[in-house]
Amino acid sequence: MNFSFNIYDLTSFTKWIDYSLYEYCTPFWAMMWEMIIIGVAMLLFYAVMGLFLVYAERKVCAFMQNRVGPNRVGPYGFIQTIADLIKLLFKELVSIKKSDKFLFTLAPFIVIIVNFMLLAAIPFSKGLHAIDFNIGVFYLMAVSSMGVIGVLLAGWSSNNKFSLIGAMRSGAQIVSYELSVGLSLITICILAGSMQLSTIVEQQANGWFIFTGHIPAIIAFVIYLIAGTAETNRGPFDLAEAESELTAGYHTEYSGIAFALFYLSEFMNMFIVASIAATVFWGGWMPFHIHGCTGLNEIMDYIPPFIWYIGKTFVIIWIIMLFKWTFPRLRIDQLLTLEWKYLLPINLINIIIMAFIVLMGWHF
Numbered sequence: 001m002n003f004s005f006n007i008y009d010l011t012s013f014t015k016w017i018d019y020s021l022y023e024y025c026t027p028f029w030a031m032m033w034e035m036i037i038i039g040v041a042m043l044l045f046y047a048v049m050g051l052f053l054v055y056a057e058r059k060v061c062a063f064m065q066n067r068v069g070p071n072r073v074g075p076y077g078f079i080q081t082i083a084d085l086i087k088l089l090f091k092e093l094v095s096i097k098k099s100d101k102f103l104f105t106l107a108p109f110i111v112i113i114v115n116f117m118l119l120a121a122i123p124f125s126k127g128l129h130a131i132d133f134n135i136g137v138f139y140l141m142a143v144s145s146m147g148v149i150g151v152l153l154a155g156w157s158s159n160n161k162f163s164l165i166g167a168m169r170s171g172a173q174i175v176s177y178e179l180s181v182g183l184s185l186i187t188i189c190i191l192a193g194s195m196q197l198s199t200i201v202e203q204q205a206n207g208w209f210i211f212t213g214h215i216p217a218i219i220a221f222v223i224y225l226i227a228g229t230a231e232t233n234r235g236p237f238d239l240a241e242a243e244s245e246l247t248a249g250y251h252t253e254y255s256g257i258a259f260a261l262f263y264l265s266e267f268m269n270m271f272i273v274a275s276i277a278a279t280v281f282w283g284g285w286m287p288f289h290i291h292g293c294t295g296l297n298e299i300m301d302y303i304p305p306f307i308w309y310i311g312k313t314f315v316i317i318w319i320i321m322l323f324k325w326t327f328p329r330l331r332i333d334q335l336l337t338l339e340w341k342y343l344l345p346i347n348l349i350n351i352i353i354m355a356f357i358v359l360m361g362w363h364f
Contacts, residue, residue, distance in 0.1 A: 007306075008304060009126045009127055010127035014128070021034060038120075042116055042120070042130070049271055050264040052081075053268075053317070055078060055080065056317070056321070058081075060318065060321040064326065089257055091257075092256060093255060093256045093258060094253070094255045097159075099159045099253070100156075101157075104157040104158060108150065108154070108265070109150075110147075110149055110150035110153065111261065111265040112265055115265055118143055119268075121136050122275050123197050123285065124306060124310075125306040126285060128306065129198060132196065133196065134194075136196050136200075137186075137195040137197065141181070144181075145174070145178050147269070148171050151171065151233075151250050154254070155167020155250040160252055163252045166239075166250040166252070167249075167250040169240045169332060170240035173231070173233065173237065173335060173336075177228075177230040177231045177339055177343075178231060180224070180344060183220075183344075183347040183351060184220040184227065185276070185280060187216060187220040187347070188200065188220060188280050188281065191213050191357075197280075200280055201285060201286055202286075205286055206289060207291070208288070210282055214362070215353075216351075216353045220354075223350075225319065227343060229320050229323050232273055235323065235329060236324065236327040236329050236330050237330060237335055238329060274313045274316035274317045277316050282312045285306060285308050287305075
């Protein structure tokens with residue numbers, strides 16, 4: 001098979017790698033090498049993206065508070081997050097008396113594993129997709145709900161009342177807002193007629209669903225953004241780690257690399273939430289097209305698909321970061337009231353409206 005690399009369609013490139021491995025290796029070792037390549041690529045992407053998001057969070061926070069932010073270590077303080085990572089790697093792992101040491105150690109790894117399982121199903125570009133399930137949206141909803149297990153284990157095994165309260169809050173919060181996240185995605189699945197993420201992206205070639213799905217798609221996007229922010233335990237929904245009440249919440253007793261894993265997973269959860277929103281609502285790697293504007297559409301087509309995907313994701317991440325540094329923290333009763341009395345009923349009505357629009361053929 002001839003080598004072919006096209007920045008606009010990586011399908012032939014990935015097929016060439018697959019063909020080459022199976023040509024020179026046995027089927028078992030070819031599959032093993034593919035897993036290793038994908039695993040290393042995911043690890044590098046996870047580490048680089050996590051460090052960059054920590055830096056971006058600090059800069060956005062500084063901007064909102066009229067400060068400079070990190071500006072000492074490296075140009076514009078860019079190396080500051082790397083220095084913090086090195087510090088956490090070499091810090092002592094404090095042993096907690098009367099804690100369940102096995103579960104205490106296991107908890108951060110569960111959270112990280114869930115992140116990797118979610119990243120595997122996200123289409124980064126055309127042909128750049130680790131695994132393309134025909135029930136991709138269902139898979140994302142099912143796996144994302146497992147992250148709370150790590151949080152609950154961390155809170156319970158720490159033998160700390162503040163950690164336990166933070167974990168219980170997080171459990172109630174994630175289970176509640178998981179409903180709104182799922183219903184928002186189901187609304188778009190009804191519009192697309194599929195749960196396969198690659199199919200959902202391809203159906204937005206002539207217009208992103210946020211524009212072509214009428215008002216129900218806009219409502220679903222707004223609810224998804226609110227519920228996704230709450231599900232990642234970010235402000236103003238950060239009741240699980242409210243420092244003024246619970247010291248640091250469910251990861252109070254963690255130190256060193258174990259704390260770094262929890263800290264990194266929070267930012268990667270934000271990235272995954274933004275990635276899913278960009279994929280389902282904003283067309284994923286599809287360029288911005290306006291019907292009838294041939295010249296503009298051709299210019300947009302010159303931008304590589306991966307740039308479109310990462311650009312949309314970063315815009316949504318920026319919006320989520322603004323949430324944290326703009327709104328005050330909610331009380332736990334206000335947080336649950338928002339979900340059960342407002343977002344959930346609106347979502348249910350919105351699904352019915354979207355189903356009616358699709359049935360009548362009124363969508364663009």
